[in-house]
Amino acid sequence: MDILSLLGFILATIAVLGGSVLKGSGIQALWSSAAFLIVGIGTISATLIQVPMPTVKRAVSIVVWIFKPPSEDVAGVIEKVTGWSQTARKDGLLGLEGNIEEETDPFIKKALQLLVDGSEPESIQQIMDVEISTREDQDNGAAKVFEAMGIYAPTMGILGAVMGLMAVMQNLADPSKLGSGIAAAFVATIYGIGSANLFLLPMANKLKGIVQTQTKQREMIVEGVVSIAQGDNPRNIESKLQGFLS
Amino acid sequence: MDILSLLGFILATIAVLGGSVLKGSGIQALWSSAAFLIVGIGTISATLIQVPMPTVKRAVSIVVWIFKPPSEDVAGVIEKVTGWSQTARKDGLLGLEGNIEEETDPFIKKALQLLVDGSEPESIQQIMDVEISTREDQDNGAAKVFEAMGIYAPTMGILGAVMGLMAVMQNLADPSKLGSGIAAAFVATIYGIGSANLFLLPMANKLKGIVQTQTKQREMIVEGVVSIAQGDNPRNIESKLQGFLS
Amino acid sequence: MDILSLLGFILATIAVLGGSVLKGSGIQALWSSAAFLIVGIGTISATLIQVPMPTVKRAVSIVVWIFKPPSEDVAGVIEKVTGWSQTARKDGLLGLEGNIEEETDPFIKKALQLLVDGSEPESIQQIMDVEISTREDQDNGAAKVFEAMGIYAPTMGILGAVMGLMAVMQNLADPSKLGSGIAAAFVATIYGIGSANLFLLPMANKLKGIVQTQTKQREMIVEGVVSIAQGDNPRNIESKLQGFLS
Amino acid sequence: MDILSLLGFILATIAVLGGSVLKGSGIQALWSSAAFLIVGIGTISATLIQVPMPTVKRAVSIVVWIFKPPSEDVAGVIEKVTGWSQTARKDGLLGLEGNIEEETDPFIKKALQLLVDGSEPESIQQIMDVEISTREDQDNGAAKVFEAMGIYAPTMGILGAVMGLMAVMQNLADPSKLGSGIAAAFVATIYGIGSANLFLLPMANKLKGIVQTQTKQREMIVEGVVSIAQGDNPRNIESKLQGFLS
């Protein structure tokens, strides 16, 4: 559970609602169905035109990482890889067959399978590098869906505000509605700037950070597996990987 | 058929028209011939000065990819390349001559021809890399035409708004027209921001994504063909290419 | 003759003048000597401080490329290089001495001279690479002069508008001049945004594209000349260069 | 003690408070609890959503570098490394064991330990390079926390201003409060722009500069240690490292 994300969401809500109350407009002034339509639907439609289907699906499935990030236990990875190298030294590469079945992550399964099959170290490196960069590209693409939304939302907010001001200006004859009309026009700006800077962009950046950490862990695993394939001794492998910790 | 693009276009239209109705200015307030002239013609003229003729033509011809993207069937490409490697193993490289004629994509035809001609693997790699990057540069350039339009359009919208406000200010003597004049001035802003952020920039980004996918597929094909030229066995080639899938 | 550039300039003028007429302020409202002084002289002075003399001169001399771009005949270059390789094969490298005199481009003359002098292929590559990147840097620098002007112009427009609004505000006592004063203040914005986005930035981008194309052609020539020096056969050289066409 | 940072903080405070007094609104006009809530809490909440816990902790612990930067004594590092090389020449690599205990920096301890253990030069380079880039990534990430806050703060300032203007517009019926309401709305803008540009962004940039300097020092130490492992003579090592000084 990512406490910081949860705290961030709660504080962000307090900042907006509390700010509106303190400023004296109250919470109900923050609702406008027209603004919601323009900013919400506008942002979503721009994103749908921009992003292909598999990336949309991946984005939907990784959004939970904001609150439940995948394991980032670097020390655990080092221990696991060192364990493999000891098994390989004791029982030979075939001794790792049991480990393949224990693992649930298909990336680790594939790396170990190549090792057990006796592939050349360069060949393992090359094949697994393609895997790493394919996965990294896909997940970064998914994280950038939220970035794209965070870039489009404020422009939709301006669009909504301009449309609201237009409506006000066309009805200047009735000055009693001037103030409330302008206030309503500004709601779109709040939706656009607020959703982008309090939620969408920070979420995109957290996801990009998680993807980077995962890529680093995968590179560690591949470096370890390649070292095992080269016959390095377990102590050297452990000491090499420990640099990633510091 | 790219359903997401279609949905995006429909929702974008609903967001703008519906928003204008909900705000109370109605749909007819969104039309202004002056704004259309300044934003539409202005954006097009800036683009014409910037972009050379072959890129304009390519841009016009790839815009259909928004709705009908070229095949992105990575698994199919892997199967096809694996098939070639089996043919080559069974019947020799000359056995691939039939495949050249079956193919319609000139890129694949050229790669296979080089293979059948018995070119060196390094030579195939080098020649096809030039092909890949020439095509990628051209298609990216074409996608960036829409990006350029999406960058110029909002500035033209500001230009139109400023010109509209100027007209209003010169006629302050007649305050009854003040409101409708300002409203009309804002229409240019809506054209500029709306066309850029709801259509042009998302389209440019979808096209750039498609170009990237095509480049990756071409790199897979070249990697496969070079592996065949090196005499790698079909199973290894398949397993190497499968990393692109995951 | 670059028809697109010409068309772009004409349409841009129509968009601004026509827009001003349709908006109702007329064409004469677009003239302001104060705005011209601030935006025009301001943009030029910032550029003079930024850019060294040789780059200014080069910028002035390549601006004609907007309408008369240098030859971009890639197919012609391939034919020419293939011709050289055939001459070299038939008559030896010394047979190319006549071609040096026929050529007018000093870049090509230098490359051929190195070839005829019997320089090592690596040495030709190295010397000509320095030539290519020196020329590319100079021409890109010249193209960026227009980019710099396109970046400074809108800020000068804002400067002019603020100065105009200041003048209006100091004379609030005379409200009859309020409207025309604000209108006049906006003219600087139109000069800044219009000159940048309709002319300067698109011109800079077209020039950068031309420089890139020229660099690619020079790289093709060097690749060809180096291949001739290595004794490659004419058919291979032609097929290698053809990848740049597709 | 970083005198410039201290001077900068004092002058920044004078600029804001003195400016407000000279402009005639006085210092008390700069306080608004609503603006503080929206800008302060808003910026913090966006940052919490964006940044993972270890990076937040690291950011808190390096913020003191603004006033007390870690040692940047390049000449001292050169002297120290040259001393090691002389010890190694006189007493062999084992003679450096005493130096390991003297050092407090775990990075230097690890490098010397590898040297004393007789590791291969390439192996020291490789292991220490991972250490350098892991530490650099972590500290840069921590510096970028302040950058992120400096990017979000101004947008929160706009959000607060818009919410303040909304409150004003809803109460247009009471024009006596119009002026003070608008003034209060602007306070959020001052908080956002001021905190970002007078404090957060300059701090982030100073921290990034410090991280870069530390990375360079670590690279010098590794270059020295690797040279010692290669058996270079002390005078050569000193002359090689002196290039970093100039």
Add this chain to the structure above:
Amino acid sequence: MDILSLLGFILATIAVLGGSVLKGSGIQALWSSAAFLIVGIGTISATLIQVPMPTVKRAVSIVVWIFKPPSEDVAGVIEKVTGWSQTARKDGLLGLEGNIEEETDPFIKKALQLLVDGSEPESIQQIMDVEISTREDQDNGAAKVFEAMGIYAPTMGILGAVMGLMAVMQNLADPSKLGSGIAAAFVATIYGIGSANLFLLPMANKLKGIVQTQTKQREMIVEGVVSIAQGDNPRNIESKLQGFLS
């Protein structure tokens, strides 16, 4: 003497002062002590927090380059290096000892000293490359001080304008001061945008260009010295360096 810089400074002053006169506010309207405090001191304080002491000192010492740039005589450098290569050929490397004393630039002295000492070509390259990049980093850092000021100044201008408008709004009761108050508020904007775009950013860019040219000259010198150490003949060295001229 850099005539363009001088001309730029004069024209920039004319543009601002003349524009203010033509707009009708006169020159005295451009002075505001509050604006000067906020924009001037604010920009300086942000820069002091951001930049470490040695970089500030270097920035102060290279600012004269705007008007008196260091020599950019590429042809002279080629001639000088060719002269060294002839001396080395005639009198051996030791014959260059006299040239070391003639030179005043410590960079050239160091390169020649390494040559005379009989260092290996790779060793000269490696040591001098560190020198080049250390000097380039320092001078670029110094040039970026002006860039940083040019980025902070406009935001300080907005800060000052908002504070000025706040003061105006708090005193709406006295409408006679409304106009002059708003005008005074705008002065900060003029200071910020004007100083950044007419002086600071163009100066930063000219300095960056000068640093780049110096780096290129140093690379030429090192390439020449390394060639001499490799025993290349003087004519080849001259022809290799001439590529930098074209």
